[in-house]
Amino acid sequence: MRISLNLALRSHNFALHTLPYPGELTLSDQYTARHRKTNLPTLQDVANRAGVSLSAASRALSRDQKPVAAEKRERVLAAARELGYSANPLAQGLSTRQTGLVSIIVNHIGDLSDLDLFDILIGRLQDVGKQASIVRLGSVSSARDFLRGSINYHVDAALIFSDFIGPRQARDFFRTNHVIMLNGRQDSQSLSVQPDDAPGIEQAVENAARARVETATLITGRESSELEQQRIALYRTALAKHGILVHEQMQGDYSYAAGVAAAQKIDPRHYPDTIFCTSDAMAMGVLDVLRDREAGIIPDRIRLYGFDNLSLTELHSYPISSIGFDKGDYVEQVVSLLVDHGRARKGERHLGVPTRFFARHTG
Amino acid sequence: MRISLNLALRSHNFALHTLPYPGELTLSDQYTARHRKTNLPTLQDVANRAGVSLSAASRALSRDQKPVAAEKRERVLAAARELGYSANPLAQGLSTRQTGLVSIIVNHIGDLSDLDLFDILIGRLQDVGKQASIVRLGSVSSARDFLRGSINYHVDAALIFSDFIGPRQARDFFRTNHVIMLNGRQDSQSLSVQPDDAPGIEQAVENAARARVETATLITGRESSELEQQRIALYRTALAKHGILVHEQMQGDYSYAAGVAAAQKIDPRHYPDTIFCTSDAMAMGVLDVLRDREAGIIPDRIRLYGFDNLSLTELHSYPISSIGFDKGDYVEQVVSLLVDHGRARKGERHLGVPTRFFARHTG
DNA sequence: GTGAAAGCGCTAACAT
DNA sequence: ATGTTAGCGCTTTCAC
Numbered sequence: 120m121r122i123s124l125n126l127a128l129r130s131h132n133f134a135l136h137t138l139p140y141p142g143e144l145t146l147s148d149q150y151t152a153r154h155r156k157t158n159l160p161t162l163q164d165v166a167n168r169a170g171v172s173l174s175a176a177s178r179a180l181s182r183d184q185k186p187v188a189a190e191k192r193e194r195v196l197a198a199a200r201e202l203g204y205s206a207n208p209l210a211q212g213l214s215t216r217q218t219g220l221v222s223i224i225v226n227h228i229g230d231l232s233d234l235d236l237f238d239i240l241i242g243r244l245q246d247v248g249k250q251a252s253i254v255r256l257g258s259v260s261s262a263r264d265f266l267r268g269s270i271n272y273h274v275d276a277a278l279i280f281s282d283f284i285g286p287r288q289a290r291d292f293f294r295t296n297h298v299i300m301l302n303g304r305q306d307s308q309s310l311s312v313q314p315d316d317a318p319g320i321e322q323a324v325e326n327a328a329r330a331r332v333e334t335a336t337l338i339t340g341r342e343s344s345e346l347e348q349q350r351i352a353l354y355r356t357a358l359a360k361h362g363i364l365v366h367e368q369m370q371g372d373y374s375y376a377a378g379v380a381a382a383q384k385i386d387p388r389h390y391p392d393t394i395f396c397t398s399d400a401m402a403m404g405v406l407d408v409l410r411d412r413e414a415g416i417i418p419d420r421i422r423l424y425g426f427d428n429l430s431l432t433e434l435h436s437y438p439i440s441s442i443g444f445d446k447g448d449y450v451e452q453v454v455s456l457l458v459d460h461g462r463a464r465k466g467e468r469h470l471g472v473p474t475r476f477f478a479r480h481t482g
Numbered sequence: 483m484r485i486s487l488n489l490a491l492r493s494h495n496f497a498l499h500t501l502p503y504p505g506e507l508t509l510s511d512q513y514t515a516r517h518r519k520t521n522l523p524t525l526q527d528v529a530n531r532a533g534v535s536l537s538a539a540s541r542a543l544s545r546d547q548k549p550v551a552a553e554k555r556e557r558v559l560a561a562a563r564e565l566g567y568s569a570n571p572l573a574q575g576l577s578t579r580q581t582g583l584v585s586i587i588v589n590h591i592g593d594l595s596d597l598d599l600f601d602i603l604i605g606r607l608q609d610v611g612k613q614a615s616i617v618r619l620g621s622v623s624s625a626r627d628f629l630r631g632s633i634n635y636h637v638d639a640a641l642i643f644s645d646f647i648g649p650r651q652a653r654d655f656f657r658t659n660h661v662i663m664l665n666g667r668q669d670s671q672s673l674s675v676q677p678d679d680a681p682g683i684e685q686a687v688e689n690a691a692r693a694r695v696e697t698a699t700l701i702t703g704r705e706s707s708e709l710e711q712q713r714i715a716l717y718r719t720a721l722a723k724h725g726i727l728v729h730e731q732m733q734g735d736y737s738y739a740a741g742v743a744a745a746q747k748i749d750p751r752h753y754p755d756t757i758f759c760t761s762d763a764m765a766m767g768v769l770d771v772l773r774d775r776e777a778g779i780i781p782d783r784i785r786l787y788g789f790d791n792l793s794l795t796e797l798h799s800y801p802i803s804s805i806g807f808d809k810g811d812y813v814e815q816v817v818s819l820l821v822d823h824g825r826a827r828k829g830e831r832h833l834g835v836p837t838r839f840f841a842r843h844t845g
Numbered sequence: 846g847t848g849a850a851a852g853c854g855c856t857a858a859c860a861t
Numbered sequence: 862a863t864g865t866t867a868g869c870g871c872t873t874t875c876a877c
Contacts, residue, residue: 524869524870524871525870525871526870526871536870536871537872537873540871540872540873541872544872569870569871570869570870570871572869572870572871573869573870573871573872574870574871574872575871576869576870576871576872577870577871577872577873578871578872578873
């Protein structure tokens with residue numbers, strides 16, 4: 120996953136509700152529990168209190184409709200409530216092999232830099248009853264050993280953001296087919312959702328073309344990435360289509376520093392009319408360098424376009440026109456893959472999310 | 483936790499090692515596993531292959547030294563290796579009540595905005611064998627019901643960053659005493675680590691004093707927070723000590739927007755010599771507004787100090803002098819609380835991390 | 846030191 | 862519809 124930037128700008132207002140403390144246990148209930156290692160009530164406690172069998176209690180409390188007499192179910196529910204019962208997910212998992220955990224696999228936490236996206240993602244995961252476990256791979260060399268023995272080895276699904284894991288490795292690491300590739304790598308077996316860069320790039324170039332620009336410089340990420348190759352091709356096609364000459368192409372690594380370095384190499388005597396960066400972070404670096412050389416140069420003489428549509432580009436100092444996708448849409452696709460197993464069966468394994476152009480001050 | 487900003491600037495170089503695929507199972511091993519629902523080898527499989535009993539295998543593989551004949555242990559280890567065995571943490575957890583999971587509780591993912599900090603934290607957690615599960619509370623009203631039944635109800639520990647949960651609620655929610663309060667709220671029973679704001683504030687004010695400033699404006703967070711109250715007091719004490727007059731005190735909510743709003747209210751005819759903000763995000767807003775009014779005003783006429791020492795303040799556009807703590811130190815304290823149970827027993831339940839002043843361009 | 850056996854708390858056959 | 866029972870995979874007594 121790319122190295123980039125983020126800002127959580129939005130204000131957050133939460134009401135602090137007063138919470139009820141748990142219903143006190145009656146003496147007898149406490150007694151039944153006392154001999155165990157933990158004093159948390161078990162399903163057996165609930166069953167006892169409701170005067171039903173263990174399995175009846177299990178059925179009554181089950182998520183999916185299991186056959187239980189309505190009146191019995193009520194008693195069980197009441198007992199559970201009174202005891203403050205909650206199922207032990209470990210025990211459930213041992214039976215059902217479902218932990219309710221979804222791993223989010225990243226190289227390092229910086230990959231979460233689009234906090235808005237992850238806020239939506241994790242929120243939605245929770246909505247559908249899943250907990251997010253974040254795995255920081257660091258380096259992939261020990262990933263396998265590391266995952267082994269960790270609970271991530273037994274998650275319901277793994278969302279792969281780390282670009283160092285391929286679809287096959289992912290299936291191997293997690294011993295499950297429920298792996299969703301979000302890093303642009305995929306094969307026929309894997310599930311994936313991927314932004315469709317084409318519309319956003321087309322729109323951005325079109326926007327530049329309307330301003331009658333004639334030349335462009337491209338600042339890219341690692342060209343070793345197939346995804347980046349495709350993206351560059353999209354830029355070049357769109358630019359050619361609008362008769363814009365690619366002045367120069369420079370390679371960076373998506374980072375702010377790379378943008379700075381690239382901009383410093385730009386010859387002041389031969390400025391391009393426009394600069395397209397394949398990350399907002401690089402565009403920020405470019406902006407800072409060029410602004411230093413000449414106030415107002417952007418967008419007066421050079422139009423600048425980023426990529427990712429980070430919240431950060433909304434900052435006063437970095438009003439960078441960008442390309443991105445709707446984060447809500449993206450998350451919905453991921454969640455649909457997670458929840459709607461039928462979808463994958465229907466052959467819909469690779470989902471796309473269209474990008475679009477976000478006009479701001481620089482382009 | 484405060485709403486703030488972050489930037490992951492550092493470049494990351496990971497070597498992509500080729501990984502061995504798992505040792506293929508022999509036919510007979512596959513057979514023994516076949517009748518089960520899953521084809522993962524179990525401890526029984528390992529025991530069979532090593533020709534020892536289940537419990538012997540368990541002991542041999544146990545983390546802590548259990549009595550096993552050296553030669554037997556070797557055989558078990560070999561068998562486990564050959565089978566690609568890894569213990570099922572759910573089953574282990576059911577016995578030991580240790581899941582290896584640590585919940586990180588936040589209001590929303592924006593609380594992670596100090597990605598550098600969380601990168602270190604989650605990395606270290608993994609080092610000590612813990613997995614991080616991120617819980618986005620959103621609103622606390624349903625937190626309790628929500629946590630129930632989720633695996634977070636059975637984590638080894640909960641790290642509370644959300645400022646909407648108090649120590650008592652936390653213990654209740656997680657049914658454990660292993661709750662580490664990182665939001666500034668605590669009581670005698672709870673564990674906590676807290677930055678010590680005093681040294682950083684003292685140093686920042688001293689820095690301003692050396693520049694012979696005479697007046698200061700304070701832009702604060704929610705004054706309803708006790709922590710913020712204390713912080714304001716520290717500023718006022720330090721300012722008074724150096725004979726600096728507090729010109730004005732304005733209230734924000736730590737956000738960039740709040741900084742913008744506050745700065746706009748500053749009367750151009752009566753600029754203070756210096757502005758202290760209790761968050762970097764607010765300082766960024768202030769910087770943007772004032773820069774717009776008059777180029778170079780900061781730091782030529784006004785010195786500006788932020789708080790948090792976000793990586794973002796290293797950006798060219800926001801070279802804001804700030805106050806913060808060493809993130810590595812902070813994480814070590816948290817981890818020590820997590821790992822070293824003896825520490826809490828010795829009464830060392832509330833750990834501190836000193837802040838210091840980070841000089842940059844604005845102050 | 847070692848193995849048999851009893852849990853941990855729950856779900857899912859399986860009879861009834 | 863309901864209760865009994867057999868696992869899920871592991872740790873931990875408890876005798877030997």
